[in-house]
Amino acid sequence: MEKVLLVRYTEIHLKGLNRPYFERALVDNMKRALHEFSPRIEREHGRIYVRNIAEEHMDEAADRLTRVFGIHSLSHAVAVDKDWETVVSAAAELMEKRLEGVSSATFKVLARRSDKHYFMNSDEINRELGGRMLEKFPQLSVDVHKPEIKLSVEVRDMAYIYCDEIPGSAGMPTGTAGKATLLISGGIDSPVAGYMMAKRGLTLSAVHFYSYPYTSERARDKVVELTQLVSRYAGEVRLYLVPFTEIQMTIYEKCPEKETTVLMRRLMMRIAERFARQEGALALITGESLGQVASQTLEALVCTNDAVTLPVFRPLIGFDKDEIMDVARRIGTYETSILPYEDCCTVFVPKHPVTKPKLDDLRTSEALVDWTEMIERAVEKTELMTIK
Amino acid sequence: MIYFDNSATTPVLPKAADEAKRYMTEVYYNPAAAYSPAVKLERDVTEARAVIARAMGCDKSEVYFTSCGTESNNTALFGTLRAVHGTGRVIISAAEHPSVYEAAMELREMGWDVKLAPVLETGEVDLAALEELITPNTRLISCMQVNNELGAVNDIAAIEKLARRRAPDAAVHSDGVQGFMKYDMPSCSLYSVSGHKLHAPKGVGALYVKSGVKIKPYLIGGGQESGLRSGTVNTPGIMAFAESVRDFSQHRSEYVRQMLEVKKRLYANLSRIRDVRLNGPDMESGAPHILNVSFMGVRGEVLLNALSEKGICVSTGSACAAQKRGKNRVLNACGITGDRQDGAVRFSFSHLNTVREADTAAAIIEEQVAILRKYRRR
Numbered sequence: 115m116e117k118v119l120l121v122r123y124t125e126i127h128l129k130g131l132n133r134p135y136f137e138r139a140l141v142d143n144m145k146r147a148l149h150e151f152s153p154r155i156e157r158e159h160g161r162i163y164v165r166n167i168a169e170e171h172m173d174e175a176a177d178r179l180t181r182v183f184g185i186h187s188l189s190h191a192v193a194v195d196k197d198w199e200t201v202v203s204a205a206a207e208l209m210e211k212r213l214e215g216v217s218s219a220t221f222k223v224l225a226r227r228s229d230k231h232y233f234m235n236s237d238e239i240n241r242e243l244g245g246r247m248l249e250k251f252p253q254l255s256v257d258v259h260k261p262e263i264k265l266s267v268e269v270r271d272m273a274y275i276y277c278d279e280i281p282g283s284a285g286m287p288t289g290t291a292g293k294a295t296l297l298i299s300g301g302i303d304s305p306v307a308g309y310m311m312a313k314r315g316l317t318l319s320a321v322h323f324y325s326y327p328y329t330s331e332r333a334r335d336k337v338v339e340l341t342q343l344v345s346r347y348a349g350e351v352r353l354y355l356v357p358f359t360e361i362q363m364t365i366y367e368k369c370p371e372k373e374t375t376v377l378m379r380r381l382m383m384r385i386a387e388r389f390a391r392q393e394g395a396l397a398l399i400t401g402e403s404l405g406q407v408a409s410q411t412l413e414a415l416v417c418t419n420d421a422v423t424l425p426v427f428r429p430l431i432g433f434d435k436d437e438i439m440d441v442a443r444r445i446g447t448y449e450t451s452i453l454p455y456e457d458c459c460t461v462f463v464p465k466h467p468v469t470k471p472k473l474d475d476l477r478t479s480e481a482l483v484d485w486t487e488m489i490e491r492a493v494e495k496t497e498l499m500t501i502k
Numbered sequence: 503m504i505y506f507d508n509s510a511t512t513p514v515l516p517k518a519a520d521e522a523k524r525y526m527t528e529v530y531y532n533p534a535a536a537y538s539p540a541v542k543l544e545r546d547v548t549e550a551r552a553v554i555a556r557a558m559g560c561d562k563s564e565v566y567f568t569s570c571g572t573e574s575n576n577t578a579l580f581g582t583l584r585a586v587h588g589t590g591r592v593i594i595s596a597a598e599h600p601s602v603y604e605a606a607m608e609l610r611e612m613g614w615d616v617k618l619a620p621v622l623e624t625g626e627v628d629l630a631a632l633e634e635l636i637t638p639n640t641r642l643i644s645c646m647q648v649n650n651e652l653g654a655v656n657d658i659a660a661i662e663k664l665a666r667r668r669a670p671d672a673a674v675h676s677d678g679v680q681g682f683m684k685y686d687m688p689s690c691s692l693y694s695v696s697g698h699k700l701h702a703p704k705g706v707g708a709l710y711v712k713s714g715v716k717i718k719p720y721l722i723g724g725g726q727e728s729g730l731r732s733g734t735v736n737t738p739g740i741m742a743f744a745e746s747v748r749d750f751s752q753h754r755s756e757y758v759r760q761m762l763e764v765k766k767r768l769y770a771n772l773s774r775i776r777d778v779r780l781n782g783p784d785m786e787s788g789a790p791h792i793l794n795v796s797f798m799g800v801r802g803e804v805l806l807n808a809l810s811e812k813g814i815c816v817s818t819g820s821a822c823a824a825q826k827r828g829k830n831r832v833l834n835a836c837g838i839t840g841d842r843q844d845g846a847v848r849f850s851f852s853h854l855n856t857v858r859e860a861d862t863a864a865a866i867i868e869e870q871v872a873i874l875r876k877y878r879r880r
Binding site for chain 2: 326327328329330362363366367455456461462
């Protein structure tokens with residue numbers, strides 16, 4: 115009896131002639147996620163089978179796969195010879211484990227048969243196997259509508275038998291949608307934004323701005339940690355750490371105080387766009403949510419967009435803070451995000467930022483200073499880390 | 503580097519480090535073992551206990567070694583109350599260290615009637631208000647000797663008198679982690695101390711339990727420390743702790759004078775900066791080694807980061823407390839809120855600091871505060 119992970123994938127099946135491309139990308143991503151376990155991954159008839167993983171690594175492997183985008187769900191399955199009695203005894207063994215400590219439960223059998231030469235059809239398998247289970251386990255009763263246990267049997271090259279489905283992260287395989295650059299702060303929103311776009315198949319690079327020496331090394335470690343958490347889903351992320359103090363201080367010295375935040379955002383976008391182009395990324399991603407703070411009003415977003423030509427993806431634009439926090443908790447970034455360190459956006463903050471900035475005013479204010487050299491210096495001193 | 507964070511921890515005295523090393527590599531036995539080198543070692547531990555006891559002014563049978571100040575405080579609170587039948591009132595000051603405050607919150611969950619005695623703006627407990635809280639069923643009063651954030655000094659002996667009058671059964675505990683050696687141990691039932699605040703290594707502390715005070719162990723096992731604190735005795739830590747206490751005892755007035763001089767000098771320098779507010783008691787009534795100052799219009803954490811880059815180590819509050827902006831429980835309790843809390847920085851000294859360091863640091867602070875104030879929220 116062989117233990118395998120049976121993986122079901124999501125909307126890839128909609129992709130017509132591109133389907134093999136998406137499937138191959140998914141399999142590659144799965145291989146990367148599991149590389150230490152040297153799995154054998156096989157694609158067949160809308161399923162992917164992960165074989166050859168040592169028993170002690172099965173749970174860890176399944177856990178990692180729940181973070182690979184493009185997977186709808188997976189199951190710990192046993193693969194056995196199609197001989198009927200072998201199938202029955204393997205099913206009974208699984209059921210016995212599943213019923214440990216359970217005094218009564220409802221169940222149904224769900225058979226699928228791609229081997230059309232098999233001697234029973236799906237309905238017959240359902241009835242026969244159901245009957246055998248009822249004989250063996252008196253605590254079971256049948257409920258075909260809302261069973262507590264679904265005993266699935268898939269008859270293919272072998273018979274695959276399993277009870278539970280573990281939900282995956284859904285989405286599209288990372289890398290199938292191209293590359294974009296995430297502006298990552300130390301907060302709750304930007305890691306979620308990165309996660310959401312990676313879920314649509316994007317590969318990420320990331321840019322973080324810090325205000326050395328006024329922000330601490332812990333704040334920087336926190337961003338590295340957050341990027342690492344996002345990379346558990348998104349795969350490798352190249353993180354650019356940009357020193358931003360000189361630019362910030364100059365904004366404060368030379369430009370109108372109430373416009374400082376939006377000006378800062380414009381300059382951040384410019385620098386991020388440079389790194390994006392360098393990376394071959396075709397869009398920027400931010401964690402902005404409409405109206406959340408002064409720099410995220412519609413007027414402010416218009417001003418920020420104006421600074422760059424790449425499209426800016428804001429996947430959280432219509433989300434409430436609570437909804438963002440829920441996702442952050444689910445993907446495991448929340449606890450790190452709330453560590454209380456000053457970041458570059460909190461070190462220098464005007465007391466009364468403008469909430470409805472006018473683009474012309476901002477362009478005028480920005481033109482008070484020639485930023486070219488300062489941007490060059492920041493880019494030159496930027497540190498690049500590859501986060502896996 | 504200028505190290506002004508001695509309330510967080512202190513550098514280990516070389517003599518104490520040597521002693522620790524010797525008891526790790528040469529005299530490494532388990533003092534509970536039966537062979538002769540172990541028995542000799544046990545005698546050394548007894549002598550170390552006597553050194554701590556002499557510094558406390560108590561009998562060595564009243565000193566129990568622990569792993570740290572937190573363990574001493576937890577043992578004092580949970581241990582004495584576990585020895586009480588039924589329940590009753592527990593009073594702590596509102597400015598206690600988290601190892602007392604969080605333990606008290608846990609006691610509240612367990613059904614104890616926990617009250618917080620208010621503190622004055624200077625950080626000292628309000629004795630009149632505390633007295634009002636003492637009921638005949640009060641079982642424990644815990645108040646720190648020296649506040650770790652502000653340097654406020656509490657009159658524990660006066661609290662003990664109040665307790666004797668109004669709640670004869672109450673034990674009086676004092677967290678002496680910041681006060682030990684700088685001040686005499688006050689008259690009380692339990693007193694917690696920690697080695698690493700006094701130039702001993704981390705991982706060793708002690709709890710004084712006055713003879714006759716009923717207490718149950720917090721750690722259970724092999725019955726070490728007369729059954730109060732099981733666990734293999736940390737001989738290197740204890741021997742080093744004794745060494746550092748011996749050294750401090752010998753030089754006590756000189757050390758305290760040095761700290762106070764540095765503190766006064768730094769404050770004199772800093773008070774020349776515009777909009778600087780002293781938090782906690784004045785120079786003479788506060789502890790000699792703790793100075794807390796608010797630089798109005800500057801965020802303490804941002805200043806701390808800027809100073810760190812210049813090689814000056816300070817803190818914005820207890821290293822043991824997770825700090826959130828505006829959420830400093832101790833400063834809130836003292837009514838130090840808003841910009842004053844945001845701008846608060848704690849400087850804490852040891853006898854190793856010098857007046858020259860105070861001058862150098864003040865000059866750098868003045869310069870950094872001026873820079874940061876240019877970018878303050880206007």
